[in-house]
Structures are given as structure tokens and as C-alpha cells.
Amino acid sequence: MGRRALKSTASLSAAAAEKLRTSGLTVEQAAQLGVYDVGNAATLHKWFEAKPALVLPYYDIKGAPLKAHKAWPEFYRIRYLGKDVSFTDATGAKKPLRYSQPSDTGVCAYFPQLIDWEMVASDYREPLCITEGELKAACATANGVPTIGLGGVFNFRHAKDGVFFLPELEKFDWARRRVFIVYDSDYQQNPNICRAINALAEELQERGALCQLVTLESVYEEADRKTGLDDFIVERGADAFTKLLDAAEPIAMTNALWQMNDQICYVADPGFIVDLRKDTKIPVATFTGHSDWATANVPERVVQANGNVSYKKISAAQQWVRWPLRNRVDKLTYLPGKPRFTEDAGAAVYNTWAGWGVEPVKGDVTPFLKLFDFVFEGISKEEKEWVLSWMACPIIRPGTKLFSAIVVHGRTTGTGKTFLGYTLARIYGKNFIEIKNENLHDTWWAENRQFVVGNEISGTDKRQDADAMKNMITQETININIKFIPQFTIPDCVNYYLTSNHADALWLEDEDRRFFVHEVPHTEPLALEFYSKYEHWLDNGGAAALMEWFLRRDISAFNPKGPPPRTAARERMINMGKSDLDAWCADLRGQHRNILRVGQLVHQRDLFTSKELLEMYQRDNENAGALKVTPGGMARALARAGFKQAYDGMPIATLDGKSGRYYVIRNRDKWLKGKTATQLAKHIAQGPVRV
Structure with missing residues (x-):
């Protein structure tokens, strides 16, 4: 195949010429590169946005159009011009879409x-740079530094097709060649880019290359604006870039630290180390003083006063903690369904979610439906649909916090009420835990959990215990306290399925x-044979x-909150x-006509003080005196039963010169709004009548 034919750039738009200028390139150089522009990229491919764009053709080292496969179309990418469009990445974050390429190329x-390039490829004495981005590579090459461009930080390979080093890169003589990896200045804050640098260096080192890492200094005042290779050359000049190459750190010297990056991660807030192999947390002092990494050594470069460079051995753990390229995240989080390293609210995070316990496969769910219908017999069709949607929702929408819990109780053991919970647990895998009654008020078990089965929950009349349980169901974050580890907060994604043999399992x-x-x-229970077959079904793909x-279930009408x-x-x-x-106060709401009376006299008014109601309670309950209930105790019971005070709880001066706070017992809507103190006092003055 012959060498490429040059595209005319005489008609380059002003926007295209300006973009080339900001990357340090001229229109004449664009012609050599084969770059041209289009007013509407959608005319090139249906995937493209209807926006103006630069077209960046790819050529091999002989100058012929490059293809990823000989039977595929010629490869090119586009760079949109003008205002950025955006896309949603794998983490759910919105990012600007600046580059694109045709699908399946x-x-x-x-x-x-x-x-x-053919001469450069064959001469190992010619140093090379590798960067992300075509225009950056062109800028450096135009300034005398041969540079290969990658469409993405991992685009030296095509792992999906089993290609771990591109064929066109294999044409280079890498042995003993100095290769500089030059990614954007923000790589130190992005664990994914650091992993890409390490992976690229490993491939090059396997082929004998001498890899060095270049850290670009920021050329902008804005702290959050990254600097690319072309930005640096345009602002500082080619000589300044050459000096950076001279100061580049040999990656081989830090191989041990790169290997540590695959095993550990530093969590900046609140400050500890995570062992990625076990998901355990390690205090920094323990890591640097007593861990296996503390006893390993790595070389450290020391610049002497006379400018000479020497090396000494130091603890790998201590060096890694100080190393700018250490695997680092801003904080720990728990985001079911998201990647291990991701972003959350603009922060780099390590996601401790362990993944699902199974992969979904279409199959028979008849055993589950039979057990479900047996356990939940007696509830309405609508209630059954609600329960199934409750079970399905956190699977369809991973990480969903349901603001409700399911409580299943029954005196008969072995019916399968807990077995249903264990069935769901198989789906959640390591994200499931079973707790007992005594664990209800701990939190150690809640870390990294999506689904909890509370087995054999027993009755309690402690209201503070009930309040704690309600908070656990609805709280959206949870504080984790681990001995010797600083406290940290993660999202609370736990949903609760509780079982008990007791009808008074919870105080509600x-x-x-x-x-x-x-x-x-x-x-x-059902026949023993059913449960044996059910367990076999569960163990064999159930x-x-x-x-x-569950993933096919329509939950559009289900409200998780x-x-x-x-x-x-x-x-x-x-x-x-x-x-x-409390029972008397509950009766007061539904049977007030029978309670608001004295013998043959029936109260006509709707407002009463807690003291008046206490006297009625004592009249109706012969043991009330032994309980020593006070007006304050009655007030708290009324509040628990949902009664509100009139006049916003302020004292009401009555016509007989007294004053008190009055509860609305009847006609709630009538008395809670828009009534003056005089109107309320006139109503309170009504006496009982004989019936």
C-alpha cells in the first residue's frame, strides 16, 4: 500500500485553526498530519454529534492508512470543536465528550x-515519548521529540480482543530504548491513570525498554485545571520540556512500589491503609512499622550538595507512603453496583462493595414462588406484589435504601420464613449478614452490607430500642468505628428482613x-421433601x-421510601x-364517645388537658393508681398516640380564670388551625350534658 495522500487544509474553519494553535500546531503541519475539519460530524457517522469537528486520520509507520484489522475500515478519531457535549461514564459521573470514533473500529x-517513523522504529537509540492524545503527540513531535499518541490511557492494548500490546507498536525495536511516559499533570490524583502507567511500563519493560515517568508541572493558576503535554510546550517551550525529560524518574526503580499499588491503597480521609487483597484496614503507624512491607527495601534517589546522584535503601512502606504515585483515594465508600475505584461527588473513592453473590441466569423459580406463597399466605394480592417489589428493588437498583423493613413471625418453626431470607442472601453474597436480637443495637456488622436477616428477634418494650431500630432502617449514612482505625462514614445501604417466633417481636x-x-x-410446615428439593434447587442455580x-420485574410503581x-x-x-x-389512649382515638363521659353525663367539648384525661383514665382502670401515672406521663402517651395540642401548644386562658394546655381529642382539623384564644376558651367552657 502506498503512502497517504494529503488532505487540503485551505478551507480549515477559524475554530479548527484556533484549536490547532492552542496545541502548538500550524495549518501547514495539519496538512502534513492529514487533519481536516467538517461542519457536521454526524455526516461521517451516525454515532457522532451534529457538531463541527477536527478529523484525525491514523497512519502506520510507513505512512499508510492504519486499520485495527485488515478487513476493518481505516481508523480515525474526531475532536469536537466549540462547546463541549457531555456523557455519563461508568461511575455515573457527567464528563465532557471531546473525542469520539466510529463504533466497532x-x-x-x-x-x-x-x-x-519507520526509521525511528528501527533505531533503539532514538528516545520516544508516549502520551494520551493525538494533538499532544503531534505538538511534541513537531518540536523535535518523537511522540506516539494513544486515544486513551489504556489504548496501547485492546484487551477485549485479547491484544495486550498493539501490533503497530510491536514493530518498534524497544530493547534498550529510553521511553518517556507523559500523561496529563493530574495523573497522581487518578488511580486509574496510575494503573495504566504501570501496565504500559510493564509491557515496555518486558520488551527491554528503559521506561521513565515524566511529571508535567502545571502551567495554569487554576488548581483544578490539568496540564497536557501540548499545554506545557506552548506555555513553557520545548527546552523546558527537554529538561523535564532529563529529570524523569526511572520506573524500574519503583517497580516494588508499583507492585504495592496493586495490593494496598491509602485513604486520605480519615487516614489509613486498605489491604486490597483482604479489604482490611491498617493504621499508618502499623503499616510503616510492623507490616511485611515495612521489612522490604527499595532504592531512594539522593541528590548530593555537589549535584551528584546516589541511591540508598529504605523501607518500602515508608517510601510508598511518601511516593506521589502511591495508590490513593480521598475516602472510603460503599456503592453497590459501582466499580472498585470510582468517583463520588467529585472525590476519588475506594468502593468496598464485594460484588453480587451470583450472576443472573434465566431459569426455574417455581420452588421460590411456592415457598413464598406458603409463607405469605393470607395477605392480599397487592400486599404480595409490594413484598416482591421490596425484594427486587435493591437488586434492580443496587444501593437502594428501602425505608421499610419486613417482619415475618409465627409460632410454628420450620415453615420457611427465615429460609426465604437465606434465599435472598445467596444473591447478595458477601454483602449479606445474619444477626440476632442482641446485635440490633451494634453497628460493627453493618459495614459493607446490603441485606440483613434478623433471625429470632424477640419482644421488647423499650422505646429507645425501637427508636434505634427505626433509625437503622431510614438512615442514609453510618459511622464505622474499628479499633485503632480513625472513625469514618459510609453510605448505609442495609435493608432488613426480620423473623421471629413471637407476636410481640417489636414495639411499634x-x-x-x-x-x-x-x-x-x-x-x-410443608412436607420435609419440599425443603430438601428447595435446598437442592438453591444450591444448583436457583x-x-x-x-x-427479579431483574425483569417492573417496579416503576414501587416507592422505596x-x-x-x-x-x-x-x-x-x-x-x-x-x-x-397507651392502649387507653389508642381507644380514646377510636372510641372517644364511650370514654368522654362521667356516668350519665357526656362531654360536648373536644379539648382536654392531660390532667383531665388522666382522671378519666384512673376512673376507667382500677389498677391505675398503682401505676403512678402523672399528667406528664399522660401527655407523653397522648403524643405517642398522635394527639396534638391546640393553639400550637401554648397555654389557653379559660373563662373561669384558669390556664392550661389542651389536647384536641375530636374534630382535629377544626381546632388545629385558625382559632383564636377567645374562641377556644368559649368552647372549653361547655359542660357535659345528660344523655
Whole structure:
């Protein structure tokens, strides 16, 4: 194949010429590169945006059009001009879309057609730079530094097709050649780019290259603006860039540190080390003083007063902690469904999510549906659909925090209420944990969990315990305390499936909006043979089939933060947890006509003080005196039952010269808004009437 034919650049637009200028390139050099522009990139390929763009053709070292495969189209990329469009990356972050290429055209390396690349490839004595970006590579090459451009930091390979070093790069004689890796100035803050540098260096070193890493100094005042190779040359000049090459650090000297990057990561906030192999946290002092890495040595370069350079051995752990390229993130997080290293709210984070326990595979879910129908027999179709959507939602939308928990109780053991929870646990894998009643108020088990089965939860009438449980269900972050490790906060993605043999498993308030409660109606479990077959199904692809089935479920009408349906079982649990006083207050809401009376006299008014209501309670309960309930205790019970005070809780002066705070017992909407103190006092003055 012959050498390329040059495109005419006589008609380059002003925007195209300006973009070339900012990269230190002239229109004449663009002609040598074969670069041209189009007013509407969508005319080139249906994937492209309808925007003006520079077209960047790729050529091999002989100057012929380059293809990723001989049967594929000629490779090129485009650089959009004008205002950036954006795209959503794998982490969910919005990023500017500046470059693109036609779909399914593979990966190629870029050789700026300003020099004889065939000669450079064969002469190992010719140093080379490798950078990310075609225009950056062209700028450096135009300034006397042969530079290969990559379309992305990992684009020296095409791993998806099993190509770990591009064929056009294999044509170079790498042995003993000095190769400088020059990525943008922000690489130190991006673990993914650091891994790319390490991977590229490994491939080059395997081929005998002498790799060095160049760190570009920022040429901008803005701290968050990165500097590329072309930016540096345009602002500082080619001589300044040559000096950076002379000062570049040999990567081979830091091989041990790069290997440590694959094993550990520094978490800046709050400051500790994570062992990536075990997901364990290590205090910095322990890491530098007593770990295996502390006993290993690496060379450190020392510049003497006379300018000579010498090397000494120091602890690998101590050197790694000071090393600018150490694997570093801003903080730890827990983001189900996201990559291990990702971004969250602009911060680089290490995601401790362990991945799903199974991969979804279409299959038979009949055993699950039979057990589900058996355990949840007696609830309505709508309630069953809600429960199934509750189970499916965090699988379809990983990381979803459900503002409700499921409580399944029943006196008969072995029915399968807990077995259903264990079935879901197979899907969650390491993100699942089982807890007992005594663990309810700890938090050590909540780190890195999506799904919790609370087994054999027993009754308690401690309201502070109930409040703690409600907070656990709805809190969106959780503080993690580990001995010798600084406290840190991660998202709380835990959802709770609780089982018990007790009908009073939890103390619930009348207005509870967090628990779906179901009582298993059966006095006998299913046949033992069913449970044996069910376990065999679960062990042989059942969980994978169930996950796939859940992923196909339509949950568009399900609100993960909404309240669950009110069931008869929940009403029974609420009533069983009530004290005599709370039960009386609950009756006051529904049966006030029978309570608001004195013998044959019935109260006509709707407003009463806690003291007046306490007298009625004591009248109705012969044991009330032994309970020693005070007006303050009555006030708290009224508040728990949902009663509100009139006049915003301020004292109301009555017509007889007294004053008090009055609760609205009846006609709530009438008395809670828009009434003056005089109107309220007139109403309170009404006496009881005989019926």
C-alpha cells in the first residue's frame, strides 16, 4: 500500500485553526498530519454529534492508512470543536465528550506524520515519548521529540480482543530504548491513570525498554485545571520540556512500589491503609512499622550538595507512603453496583462493595414462588406484589435504601420464613449478614452490607430500642468505628428482613411507617421433601435464576421510601406492645364517645388537658393508681398516640380564670388551625350534658 495522500487544509474553519494553535500546531503541519475539519460530524457517522469537528486520520509507520484489522475500515478519531457535549461514564459521573470514533473500529496507536517513523522504529537509540492524545503527540513531535499518541490511557492494548500490546507498536525495536511516559499533570490524583502507567511500563519493560515517568508541572493558576503535554510546550517551550525529560524518574526503580499499588491503597480521609487483597484496614503507624512491607527495601534517589546522584535503601512502606504515585483515594465508600475505584461527588473513592453473590441466569423459580406463597399466605394480592417489589428493588437498583423493613413471625418453626431470607442472601453474597436480637443495637456488622436477616428477634418494650431500630432502617449514612482505625462514614445501604417466633417481636407505635408485618398462618410446615428439593434447587442455580427473575420485574410503581401497606398483623403487634396507658389512649382515638363521659353525663367539648384525661383514665382502670401515672406521663402517651395540642401548644386562658394546655381529642382539623384564644376558651367552657 502506498503512502497517504494529503488532505487540503485551505478551507480549515477559524475554530479548527484556533484549536490547532492552542496545541502548538500550524495549518501547514495539519496538512502534513492529514487533519481536516467538517461542519457536521454526524455526516461521517451516525454515532457522532451534529457538531463541527477536527478529523484525525491514523497512519502506520510507513505512512499508510492504519486499520485495527485488515478487513476493518481505516481508523480515525474526531475532536469536537466549540462547546463541549457531555456523557455519563461508568461511575455515573457527567464528563465532557471531546473525542469520539466510529463504533466497532478497534484501537490503534497514533504516529504524527511529521517525521520518518519507520526509521525511528528501527533505531533503539532514538528516545520516544508516549502520551494520551493525538494533538499532544503531534505538538511534541513537531518540536523535535518523537511522540506516539494513544486515544486513551489504556489504548496501547485492546484487551477485549485479547491484544495486550498493539501490533503497530510491536514493530518498534524497544530493547534498550529510553521511553518517556507523559500523561496529563493530574495523573497522581487518578488511580486509574496510575494503573495504566504501570501496565504500559510493564509491557515496555518486558520488551527491554528503559521506561521513565515524566511529571508535567502545571502551567495554569487554576488548581483544578490539568496540564497536557501540548499545554506545557506552548506555555513553557520545548527546552523546558527537554529538561523535564532529563529529570524523569526511572520506573524500574519503583517497580516494588508499583507492585504495592496493586495490593494496598491509602485513604486520605480519615487516614489509613486498605489491604486490597483482604479489604482490611491498617493504621499508618502499623503499616510503616510492623507490616511485611515495612521489612522490604527499595532504592531512594539522593541528590548530593555537589549535584551528584546516589541511591540508598529504605523501607518500602515508608517510601510508598511518601511516593506521589502511591495508590490513593480521598475516602472510603460503599456503592453497590459501582466499580472498585470510582468517583463520588467529585472525590476519588475506594468502593468496598464485594460484588453480587451470583450472576443472573434465566431459569426455574417455581420452588421460590411456592415457598413464598406458603409463607405469605393470607395477605392480599397487592400486599404480595409490594413484598416482591421490596425484594427486587435493591437488586434492580443496587444501593437502594428501602425505608421499610419486613417482619415475618409465627409460632410454628420450620415453615420457611427465615429460609426465604437465606434465599435472598445467596444473591447478595458477601454483602449479606445474619444477626440476632442482641446485635440490633451494634453497628460493627453493618459495614459493607446490603441485606440483613434478623433471625429470632424477640419482644421488647423499650422505646429507645425501637427508636434505634427505626433509625437503622431510614438512615442514609453510618459511622464505622474499628479499633485503632480513625472513625469514618459510609453510605448505609442495609435493608432488613426480620423473623421471629413471637407476636410481640417489636414495639411499634400507632403511626409507624417503617414495618411490613406478616404472621405466618400455618401450624405445620410443608412436607420435609419440599425443603430438601428447595435446598437442592438453591444450591444448583436457583439463586442465579431468582436474581434474573427479579431483574425483569417492573417496579416503576414501587416507592422505596414510601410506607409499607398496613396489615392486620401489624395492628396486632402494635396492640401487643402497648402499655395499659397507651392502649387507653389508642381507644380514646377510636372510641372517644364511650370514654368522654362521667356516668350519665357526656362531654360536648373536644379539648382536654392531660390532667383531665388522666382522671378519666384512673376512673376507667382500677389498677391505675398503682401505676403512678402523672399528667406528664399522660401527655407523653397522648403524643405517642398522635394527639396534638391546640393553639400550637401554648397555654389557653379559660373563662373561669384558669390556664392550661389542651389536647384536641375530636374534630382535629377544626381546632388545629385558625382559632383564636377567645374562641377556644368559649368552647372549653361547655359542660357535659345528660344523655
